[in-house]
Structure formats: C-alpha cells, structure tokens
Amino acid sequence: MIEITQVHASLDEAGDETACLAIGRRAVKRALRCEGSQIKAIELHRKSIDARKKLDVHFILSFRVELTSSRLEQELVGRVAERDRSRIRMVGGEAPSFPNPVPNAPKGRPVVVGAGCAGLFAALTLAEAGLKPLLIERGDPALRRSEAIDLFLKERTLDPESNIQFGLGGAGTFSDGKLNTGTKNPAHRLILETFVDAGSPRDILWDAKPHIGSDILPAVVTNISQRIEQLGGTVRYRTKLVNIRTDGSGAITGVDVQTPQETASETIATKHLILACGHSARDVFELLKKHNVALAQKTFAMGVRIEHPQRDIDRAQYGPSAGHPVLGAAPYKLVAHLPNGRSVFSFCMCPGGQVVAASSEQGHLCVNGASLNARDGRNANAALLVNVTPNDLPGDDPLAGIELQRACERAAYRLGGSNWNAPAQLVGDFLAGRASTAPGKVKPTYPLGVTWTAIDDTLPQHIVESLRLGIPLLGKKLRGYDRPDAVLTGVETRSSSPVTVTRDRTCHAASTPGLYPCGEGAGYAGGIMSAATDGIRCAEALIADL
Structure with missing residues (x-):
C-alpha cells in the first residue's frame, strides 16, 4: 500500500469524502504517473485544516492507495523523484485487529471494573478473545444515565452513582467525544473503526481533530456494550465495587460488589481484575489504600x-x-x-x-x-x-x-x-x-x-x-x-487523575498480582483514545498471562 500526503485542496472543492476521493485519484495518477485502471482502491486517510495564512485557509489531505499489484506499487514508488519521497512512500497494509479466541481458556472469568472507554475496550478485547468477561459499572446504562442527568438539571437532585462522571461510557460520553490524541499507536485505527461500526460518523476515520458529540456517544457506547454481550460477556449496571479480596501472597482472589437493592455485598471470584474505575471514583482509591495497593501522587x-x-x-x-x-x-x-x-x-x-x-x-x-x-x-x-x-x-x-x-x-x-x-x-x-x-x-x-x-x-x-x-x-x-x-x-478539577496506581511494564499492579490498573483513573491515560488504547493494552496483558 502507498501513502501520499501533503495534497492541498481548497475549501470549495473538498467538502465531503466523495469530493476528497476524486481529488485523491487525480493526485495519485499525477504523483505515480499511473492509469486510473491501475488504482485498485483508495481511501482518505487524513484531512486537516491549514489556517496559518488567514487569506489562504485550505485543506491538506493524505490518502492510502492500493494498486493492482504490490510489484507495481514498488515499481512506481521507486520512480518517484527525490523531492517527493518524503510524502510518497510504502506503508504496511495489515490493519490492527482484536486478538483471536484463546484456545483452552481457563475456567473463571476476568472482571473489569468501570465501563468508561478504558473498561469498555478492555472488556471488548477480552470478549473478542472468547474469555466472556464480567464488566461491572456503578452507574446506569446510557438512556437511564441521561435521565439521571436531566433530573439533576431540572430538580437539582444529584445521583452520586449516575451522573456526568459515572455510567456507561464514563466521563467522556458527556464531554464532546474528542478523539484527537498526541500519541501514536496502531490500536488507534482499530478504536476508530470500532466507534464507526457502533454508529459514529465516518469522518472520524480521517479528520485530524475527530469528535463524535455528546448527542451521538450514548448510542455508540450502548452498541459497544451490546457487542460485548453478544460475544458472551456480561455487563452489570448499578453494581458498585466495595471490596477486593486477596490471598496470603496479596494476589487477587475476588471482588465484593453491591447494588442499591441489596443490603449485603456479593462476592465474585476472579483471579484477574482490570480496574478502570475513572478519575472520579475516589472511594475506590480509598479502598486500594486500605488494602496497601501501591499508590503514588501524580x-x-x-x-x-x-x-x-x-x-x-x-x-x-x-x-x-x-x-x-x-x-x-x-x-x-x-x-x-x-x-x-x-x-x-x-x-x-x-x-x-x-x-x-x-x-x-x-x-x-x-x-x-x-x-x-x-x-x-x-x-x-x-x-x-x-x-x-x-x-x-x-x-x-x-x-x-x-x-x-x-x-x-x-x-x-x-x-x-x-x-x-x-x-x-x-x-x-x-x-x-x-x-x-x-x-x-x-x-x-x-x-x-x-x-x-x-x-x-x-x-x-x-x-x-x-x-x-x-x-x-x-x-x-x-x-x-x-x-x-x-x-x-x-x-x-477533574481534568486528570491526581493518583497513580503503580504498575509494571506488563500492566500488573506492583503490589497485587492479578490486578491490572487501567486507564485515566489509574494514571495511564488522558482522554478517550489513550484510555481505550490502555484498555486494549491491559486486556492483552491479561490474555498473555493466560
């Protein structure tokens, strides 16, 4: 596959994807000196606004192109003039994907705490691997969460468990859904494609500053949670983590959870706990401190x-x-x-x-x-x-x-x-x-x-x-x-977590085997994309342990 960057286009000629692809085809034929019939596929890869000169605001586009054969791609890129080689190059064509099902998966399902972006993508990754995770969320599913927020705005009655911070999708659901990030990771494309499959606008795949919007995100995260359940996972709402259980060595053996209808907690056995509680779950940090889980100021x-x-x-x-x-x-x-x-x-x-x-x-x-x-x-x-x-x-x-x-x-x-x-x-x-x-x-x-x-x-x-x-x-x-x-x-006050739950390079809590601190709350992410990426990273670490 060939990538061609730095294609300039006026505001009037590059309004939508179709128009951009037409510009891309012309640019490909001109840059590679090829025929239209030799272009097998082309996709708009990135679209950004160049507003450095206020009298010449325009778009800068990049494209990914597949020709009729890889041999032809190599040949034509090899002919590119020296001055153009920085913007016309071969790139890997293999797209990132979720892991394949784990063969002979052990008994006992992993538990993920928190259904924000980190927890959702951790649970989705585990579900795609056939591990049937249990995802618990202290707040409500998206529709009931919106109703709780509306009640707060109309009657000033705050629900401490279902609000802007807590509930399906986490804090990101009601903060615009900005997906731009300063980091690079192969998982980013997979995350964007997952959002699109779940109902996000397609333009997040190429927009240099993508966003989904707080009116669309509730449906998107609902569809992702339903995908987890279709793959054999379980999502439980209004289920609050109230305790973690460990053995004599400090390793995780289970969690205690509680719902508003229960006076007593329920114990769930597990040896693998991904903790993606978010930066506002202050009671969870107090619980970790009580259990001597390694924490640090941040x-x-x-x-x-x-x-x-x-x-x-x-x-x-x-x-x-x-x-x-x-x-x-x-x-x-x-x-x-x-x-x-x-x-x-x-x-x-x-x-x-x-x-x-x-x-x-x-x-x-x-x-x-x-x-x-x-x-x-x-x-x-x-x-x-x-x-x-x-x-x-x-x-x-x-x-x-x-x-x-x-x-x-x-x-x-x-x-x-x-x-x-x-x-x-x-x-x-x-x-x-x-x-x-x-x-x-x-x-x-x-x-x-x-x-x-x-x-x-x-x-x-x-x-x-x-x-x-x-x-x-x-x-x-x-x-x-x-x-x-x-x-x-x-x-x-809630732009980021003031606490790091210390972990090693393989995502394991430094003091508690079987605990995987994850996402923004644990101190390892700073937005939707980095949180989702860390969710995938922690799930892959858990799978590697199995």
Missing part, C-alpha cells in the same frame, strides 16, 4: 472553564474564511509559559458547546465542557488549567491530591450559593481583582445558573496567580481571548 491540573462567543474564535482562527460551511466551529489549543516558572494551558476545548455540571459528590461542585456533534452553540468553552505537582501538596499521602480537589469543589459549592449554582466571574474583573455582579455580552451556558462573584477562594493561590499572568499572554496568541466580558466558571 501531577494533575485544575482551573476554570472560560467561554467566548464562538463566532469570535472562528474569526480569530480562520480570518475571512470564518463561517464557511465546510469548516465548522473553530477549535483552539493554547499554552503560555509564565515568569513564575509555571504554565497555563487550555484543555478539552469544546467548540460551539456548553459548560456542564460535572459533580459526583453531594456538596462538591465541579464543571466540565461538552458539545453536540454539530457544534453549533453560541459559545466556545475550554478548561483553562494550571498544573498541581506533588511538590504543591502537603506531605506524601497518595490521596492528598484528591483532598485538594474536594476542598476546591466544596469552596465552589459554597460560593455558588450551596444550591448547585456555579461561581462565575468576568475576565476583566478577575484580572482587576474585583468581584463580578452581572454578565456582559457573553452569556454563561452552565445549565443550573451562575452566581456572580470572585473565584479566587475556590483555587490554590498559585493557580489564581498563574491564571492572572497567563490570560493576557494568551490574548496575544489568540485575538480576543482576554476580552473583558469573557466568562470564567469554576471549578474545573
């Missing part, structure tokens, strides 16, 4: 959500091309390195989205961001964060980061009015050190309402100081970013 980040009019972000990113129907809402990714030695950076940017209520504990308020597939909301929002390192934490308790998160969330809850309103402040007021009393032209999208105030007391001083230093610098990088009436909503 750098994480906290801050606020910042909102701007999406049309202003579009103009800043795309210039005169802003509003072109094939471009959609513009994203951004920003970082500023500060004179105090720290950095402030954007994270989980949601074009055309809204700030969402992401709390999972009574009396603890935190926010996140989400957008639908169309990304057609009036505002852009993103987390604006500063790192918290182990040096910023008191003592060496591995759960000290969790306690700091909780303290900030309690402060935000009180400052908002102790009624799930979120504390909010205008950028201009924040930079001037005064409380806000009303919005400007930018209207906040947090669905439960905001309380205008000063947010300083909700975050550690080094974060407040860094945000004040960083926002003006980011305004120099993206025009209008520091506009005085942009809205800051607090607090964003």
Whole structure:
C-alpha cells in the first residue's frame, strides 16, 4: 500500500469524502504517473485544516492507495523523484485487529471494573478473545444515565452513582467525544473503526481533530456494550465495587460488589481484575489504600472553564474564511509559559458547546465542557488549567491530591450559593481583582445558573496567580481571548487523575498480582483514545498471562 500526503485542496472543492476521493485519484495518477485502471482502491486517510495564512485557509489531505499489484506499487514508488519521497512512500497494509479466541481458556472469568472507554475496550478485547468477561459499572446504562442527568438539571437532585462522571461510557460520553490524541499507536485505527461500526460518523476515520458529540456517544457506547454481550460477556449496571479480596501472597482472589437493592455485598471470584474505575471514583482509591495497593501522587491540573462567543474564535482562527460551511466551529489549543516558572494551558476545548455540571459528590461542585456533534452553540468553552505537582501538596499521602480537589469543589459549592449554582466571574474583573455582579455580552451556558462573584477562594493561590499572568499572554496568541466580558466558571478539577496506581511494564499492579490498573483513573491515560488504547493494552496483558 502507498501513502501520499501533503495534497492541498481548497475549501470549495473538498467538502465531503466523495469530493476528497476524486481529488485523491487525480493526485495519485499525477504523483505515480499511473492509469486510473491501475488504482485498485483508495481511501482518505487524513484531512486537516491549514489556517496559518488567514487569506489562504485550505485543506491538506493524505490518502492510502492500493494498486493492482504490490510489484507495481514498488515499481512506481521507486520512480518517484527525490523531492517527493518524503510524502510518497510504502506503508504496511495489515490493519490492527482484536486478538483471536484463546484456545483452552481457563475456567473463571476476568472482571473489569468501570465501563468508561478504558473498561469498555478492555472488556471488548477480552470478549473478542472468547474469555466472556464480567464488566461491572456503578452507574446506569446510557438512556437511564441521561435521565439521571436531566433530573439533576431540572430538580437539582444529584445521583452520586449516575451522573456526568459515572455510567456507561464514563466521563467522556458527556464531554464532546474528542478523539484527537498526541500519541501514536496502531490500536488507534482499530478504536476508530470500532466507534464507526457502533454508529459514529465516518469522518472520524480521517479528520485530524475527530469528535463524535455528546448527542451521538450514548448510542455508540450502548452498541459497544451490546457487542460485548453478544460475544458472551456480561455487563452489570448499578453494581458498585466495595471490596477486593486477596490471598496470603496479596494476589487477587475476588471482588465484593453491591447494588442499591441489596443490603449485603456479593462476592465474585476472579483471579484477574482490570480496574478502570475513572478519575472520579475516589472511594475506590480509598479502598486500594486500605488494602496497601501501591499508590503514588501524580501531577494533575485544575482551573476554570472560560467561554467566548464562538463566532469570535472562528474569526480569530480562520480570518475571512470564518463561517464557511465546510469548516465548522473553530477549535483552539493554547499554552503560555509564565515568569513564575509555571504554565497555563487550555484543555478539552469544546467548540460551539456548553459548560456542564460535572459533580459526583453531594456538596462538591465541579464543571466540565461538552458539545453536540454539530457544534453549533453560541459559545466556545475550554478548561483553562494550571498544573498541581506533588511538590504543591502537603506531605506524601497518595490521596492528598484528591483532598485538594474536594476542598476546591466544596469552596465552589459554597460560593455558588450551596444550591448547585456555579461561581462565575468576568475576565476583566478577575484580572482587576474585583468581584463580578452581572454578565456582559457573553452569556454563561452552565445549565443550573451562575452566581456572580470572585473565584479566587475556590483555587490554590498559585493557580489564581498563574491564571492572572497567563490570560493576557494568551490574548496575544489568540485575538480576543482576554476580552473583558469573557466568562470564567469554576471549578474545573477533574481534568486528570491526581493518583497513580503503580504498575509494571506488563500492566500488573506492583503490589497485587492479578490486578491490572487501567486507564485515566489509574494514571495511564488522558482522554478517550489513550484510555481505550490502555484498555486494549491491559486486556492483552491479561490474555498473555493466560
């Protein structure tokens, strides 16, 4: 197979897949000097927007091409001029796949805890291998989870077990479904194809910044869970891990789980436990500490959500091309390195989205961001964060980061009015050190309402100081970013896990044989793609052990 990259195309001529493939066929015939009849297959491999020159915003495309024979491919690539060899090359044609069924699989099914992306893909990998995993999830399936979230928004009644954080699909289901990642792994293509087979739009296969959307993801993760069950696995909802069982050597022998209808726990025997509980399962980290599972403090980040009019972000990113129907809402990714030695950076940017209520504990308020597939909301929002390192934490308790998160969330809850309103402040007021009393032209999208105030007391001083230093610098990088009436909503505390569940290179917990710490909660992922990849990695490690 041949890959051809750096094919430029105007906005008007490369609107959809069909149009791009037509451009690709012409580019292939021109670059390889071949006939159309020699092209056996062609696929759009990547499509990105080049907006470096605002007067010439265009697409850059790459294609994977299969000719009528591998010998012909080698011959034609060998004739390519030296100047073009960096963008025209042979690539492996074998696609990644799930493992084949394990022969003579031992008795006793593996257990996966957590049905976020890491747990879903771990369970799917085990199911594809014929191991009939048991996947337990403390929250609800997607439809009932959406109903629980709607109840919270309408009646301010939080369900601690089924919310933005917990339930089928994990936190990623209601945070836009962004699939871009800074890492490279052969499993990424397999993950994207799995999402498409489960109902995601096909454009995630080639979009340089793919996303699914929080309106589509519930159906997608439901289809993946049904695939696990079709392969012989079992998915149990409203089933909470309350204890782990070990033998004299410390090895896993089983788990205790409990449902809301039961007063007593149920013991499930297993020698293999993939723990993909997510970064908000704070009770699970406390349980691991109680059982002397090796834990360590980890750098994480906290801050606020910042909102701007999406049309202003579009103009800043795309210039005169802003509003072109094939471009959609513009994203951004920003970082500023500060004179105090720290950095402030954007994270989980949601074009055309809204700030969402992401709390999972009574009396603890935190926010996140989400957008639908169309990304057609009036505002852009993103987390604006500063790192918290182990040096910023008191003592060496591995759960000290969790306690700091909780303290900030309690402060935000009180400052908002102790009624799930979120504390909010205008950028201009924040930079001037005064409380806000009303919005400007930018209207906040947090669905439960905001309380205008000063947010300083909700975050550690080094974060407040860094945000004040960083926002003006980011305004120099993206025009209008520091506009005085942009809205800051607090607090964003769940961007990443503050804990690492220590494991070795083969995914085994350092202190507990049979335990595979997995995904974002365990400290080994930072988004949907990396979490899904780690789920596959841990499942493959378990299969190798068998």
